[in-house]
Amino acid sequence: MNFYRLFILSIVIISGASAKAQVSTVPVKMPVLGKNDTIRVASTNDNGEMIPWIPLNEVEIFAMRLFKSPADRAAFNRLRYNVMKVMPYALFAKRRYEQLERDLALTTEKKEQKKLVKQCDKEIKEMFNREIKELTITQGQILTKLIDRELGRTTYDIIKETKGGVTAFLYQSVARVVGHNLKSTYSPQEDRDIESIIVSSGFYQ
Template identity: 75%
Template sequence: MKYSRLFILLFVILAAMGVKAQETTEHVIWPVLGKNDTIRVAATNDGGYMIPWIALQEVKIMGLRIWRSAADQAAFNRLRYNVLKVMPYALYAKRRYEKLERDLALVNDKKTQKKLVKECDNEIKKMFNTEIKELTITQGQILTKLIDREVGRTTYDIVKQTKGGFAAFSYQLVARVVGHNLKTTYSATEDKDIESIIVNSGYYQQ
């Protein structure tokens, strides 16, 4: 008896679903396809009319910038050169730091965590000794801004989290001697020229 009731209930549900599906598709008007309409696209039911659509990539339209003087244009060109010079390092720092966070989240052993941090630190130092040390003071200042932009934390905060407060303080002292500040933050509003250069650089194009 119980099984028969269950069967009847299931039959009623399926029948109702079939009627509902029929109601939603019976009165739908589809567009007339041409012989060249061979690409499958999404469609939206708009009052009984199926409207085909396709998602497009975002297109950014930038106005032509007019410079007040040749000196202003030359300054912007120097800034653009410096930003594009250090941008790969900022992106590398972002990827490496994200990898470190993923690796640390998978282990609970303090010894293993210290090993992971040391490996990351050695990689950063290796890059510093071979490439970053050749950067100018201006390029170094821009790099600290871009690291904050990409990672969401200042260089000082990253060192403090991974190496401790004393190491961050020591690194900051050395940085200040050569004209850097590891606590430098990035603002898309205040650093609008840098933001404009990055947006148009092609680094984030899919």
């Protein structure tokens, strides 16, 4: 059995060596360089001819949007302004809660976990008191949708997971009074105008 395995291994080694030894005999034709050709680029051997190439970044092209009326254009411009206003907050929440989840996964101590949640809650509240409290009702509604877009969970779900169901219920009750809904979800189809604004905004470049 050992001899059989050694025999098979020898065949594999010899086959590999033979494959490496098969060097192309086709003469390689290098491109003619000009005096200004000083940038090194990659190249591909295509049947003996070296073809230089460089990778290009993906370019997204968006068609110019046409509006039925000046009122529609103004409404879209207002929506774009509001989305651009709150998108940084949604991205901040995404990064902060993803960091919280990584930190919670590294410890099983309840005391330490509560400390991490409290610190995250404090940072979110500081941002709220500093900037988010100045948002309009419409901007707040868009923000709750974008948080669901970025985290895949509604604001209500996040509060429930970190602070408990009672706190989430109280927050939702207060939010409803001022015209918000922490359970708002995001749909790329239903919110296609918001989606098109985000895709063309450059936030993910």
